[in-house]
Amino acid sequence: MLLLSLIALTSNFCWWGFFVVTGIKVLFYPFDLIISTTCFAAVWFRRYFTIQRKTDKLVDQLKRANKTKDDFLANTSHELRNPLHSILNLSEGILEREKRSLNEKSVADLKIVLSVGRRMSFMLNDLLDAMSLKENTPRLMLQHLSIHTIANGVLEMFRFMVEGKPIRLNNQIPENIPNVLADESRVIQILFNLVHNAVKFTREGEISLEAYVKDDRVYIAIRDTGIGMDKDALKRVFDPYEQVRSEETMVEGGFGLGLSISQKLVELHGGILTVRSTPGQGSVFTFSLQISKQTGLADDNHLLVQSDRENELAAATLSKPTISPVAYRPRILVVDDEPVNLKVIASILANEAYEVKTVISGEEAIAVLDTKEWDLVVADVMMPKMSGYELTKNIRQRFTLTELPILLITARSRPEDIENGFRAGANDYLTKPVNLLELRARIKALTEAKQSIRDQLRMEGAWLQAQIQPHFLFNTLNAILALSEIDIKRMQKLLEVFADFLKNKFTFTNLDELAPIEIELSTVQSYLYIEKERFAQRLNVRWEVEDCKALMIPLFTIQPLVENAVKHGLNRSSGGEITIKIKNEDTYVKVTVTDNGVGMDENIVQHLLTERPSARSGIGLRNTDMRLKRHYGKGLHIESKLGVGTSVSFLVQKQMVQADV
Structure with a gap:
């Protein structure tokens, strides 16, 4: 075909040349040129279709290879997660269990193993997210969200990561910024990836979140003072598996999927993720979200998103038989900046035996904590001003894990988020959307655990109240018997004091209630009178009590300290001196019991209130410490020195006393 076309083309040029040279003018039709062009076109089209078939075949092969690669990465990620988590769990277990016996280098090596393992886990999660976004378009659960609240919670997640580093995290998003219409979990994921990228490439300086409104959209900017990027890096920054070269940054990266994932999630919300950067000065990533048209407090769209689930919850709640009133209803404090979420949880627990x-807000929760004793706090993580993490840490300054359980609820389910919650001091963690049965089961478990602790404390308090040990009774009765033969008046006085002491011991049944300090001091005076009759001149008591008659304190908080000083502080042969000092300051009253007895070494003092008490050591100090912490946020302060003596003190804040009263 090609040869024929060449012959036809040659023939055409030959005849054309002949006619030009000879000057003969003859009308002719260029059939040979037409045949030549047709033959050439046929050759070209055949080659085109051949190449096209090969190209299509190659494209299919590449698609299959790419699909195989994606399947391999997804399957590998799933298969690696279990052994990786086993490695992490075993390493953490060894580190916690053998930390004291291992040398410093071994401990440091184990910490490196954990750090590398957590980085691998983060990379695997990115791979799974990328595969999920590539295979299908996830359905967005659109809600009316406060971007300030979400940003506050995301930054709180990273505070543990930047501890000890010269990096400041600032949320500069105005609190009055309009709400946005978006998927909460996806927005958190976008911000998490962008902030994580900023932390990763910022050695020192500041990472700030900003926002502004333009054209019915809220624009959120993540600004850092990191290493920045050049023009070439900016062109490929959002490409999957793209990373800045390590020789330029000296920073180890992951798979380079975080920014690509964020870009796709932003596009799903109808926005665009952009970046501006200057090498050596930092970068600014900006994306936009649609402004919510809702103006009222009620979150209609949020209700629509949850309508099916709420109907299911309501049906289950209505079908559940009403629980009859009980003597004690556990008190639950629910904290969430979204009124609809509060209504949902309140309706779930409406027919349960709870006082909800x-x-x-977190600030309101802190204020409410002082009004009564609570059995459980259920808090959302993403809240403005004070996040759920901050609220949890604030509560843990006053209450231990057993004294006030905390259940956190959030849209994030990554292991890093759950770890941050537990490190802040939470007892349990739930992810949205919350399952009705799971929520009820976890609340029941936590409130029952708190009730068990309360019962245990009451039993310990009752034991403390009845802790008139046989030898104390025996010695007191012996003293009364002895005095009956030598001094009837002293015997009668001792009997009266002993009767007052027993009356004070058994009059009150609730040790958590507050009573005038005069009642407590009366019990202490009765106890010391009895002991002075036994020790005679060997026990000297000094009273330094300032005017504080209006002060109310928990029952039996001073008497156990004095009893402990007599039993364990004084030398049995030579006796000693006990000083009871009550100092009235402007905002607080300080109560101190001091003895000049045998004292204790530092190791015993450090573990006296933290270790589980033995039958021999008794429970007076530990019980008193726990009850003081529940009321005032701080317990006993103990100072002691071997051969010098011991001082035990506690503070009573006057404003807290007034609130309790």
Whole structure:
């Protein structure tokens, strides 16, 4: 075909040349040129279709290879997660269990193993997210969200990561910025990836989140003072598996999927993720979200998103038989800045045996904590001003894990988020959307655990109240018997004091209630009178009590300290001196019991209130410490020195006393 076309083309040029040279003018039709062009076109089209078939075949092969690669990465990620988590769990277990016996280098090596393992886990999660976004478009659960609240919670997640580093995390998003219409979990994921990228490439300086409104959209900017990027890096920054070269940054990266994932999630919300950067000065990533048209407090769209689930919850709640009133209803404090979420949880627990109180901020929750004793706090993580993490850490300054359980609820389910919650001091963690049965089961488990602790404390208090040990009774009765033969008046006085002491011991059944300090001091005076009759001149008591008659304190908080000083502080042969000092300051009253007895070494003092008490050591100090912490946030302060003596003190804040009263 090609040869024929060449012959036809040659023939055409030959005849054309002949006619030009000879000057003969003859009308002719260029059939040979037409045949030549047709033959050439046929050759070209055949080659085109051949190449096209090969190209299509190659494209299919590449698609299959790419699909095989994606399947391999997804399957590998799933298969690696279990052994990786086993390695992490075993390493953490060894580190916690053998930390004291291992040398410093071994401990440091184990910490490196954990750090590398957690980085691998983060990379695997990115791979799974990328595969999920590539295979299908996830359905967005659109809600009316406060971007300030979400940003506050995301930054709180990274505070543990930047501890000890010269990096400041600032949320500069105005609190009055309009709400946005978006998927909460996806927005958190976008911000998490962008902030994580900023932390990763910022050695020192500041990472700030900003926002502004333009054209019915809220623009959120993540600004850092990191290493920045050049023009070439900016062109490929959002490409999957793209990373800045390590020789340029000296920073180890992951798979380079975080920014690509964020870009796709932003596009799903109808926005665009952009970046501006200057090498050596930092980068600014900006994306936009649609402004919510809702103006009222009620979150209609959020209700629509949850309508099916709420109907299911309501049906289950209505079909459940009403529980009859009980003597004690556990008190639950629910904290969430979203009124609809508060209504949902309140409706779930409406027919349960709980007393539920709802508040809309962490600050309000802190204020409500002082009004009564609570059995459980259920808090959302993403809240403005004070996040769930901050609220948890604030509560843990006053209450231990057993004294006030905390259940955190959030849209994030990554292991890093759950770890941050537990490190802040949470007892349990739930992810949205919350399952009805799971929520009820976890609340029941936590409130029952608190009730068990309360019962245990009451039993310990009752034991403390009845802790008139046989030898104390025996010695007191012996003293009364001895005095009956030598001094009837002293015997009668001792009997009266002993009767007052027993009356004070058994009059009150609730040790958590507050009573005038005069009643407590009366019990202490009765106890010391009895002991002075036994020790005679060997026990000297000094009273330094300032005017504080209006002060109310928990029952039996001073008497156990004095009893402990007599039993364990004084030398049995030579006796000693006990000083009871009550100092009235402007904002607090300080109560101190001091003895000049045998004292204790530092190791015993450090573990006296933290270790589980033995039958021999008794429970007076530990019980008193726990009850003081529940009321005032701080317990006993103990100072002691071997051969010098011991001082035990506690503070009573006057404003807290007034609130309790």
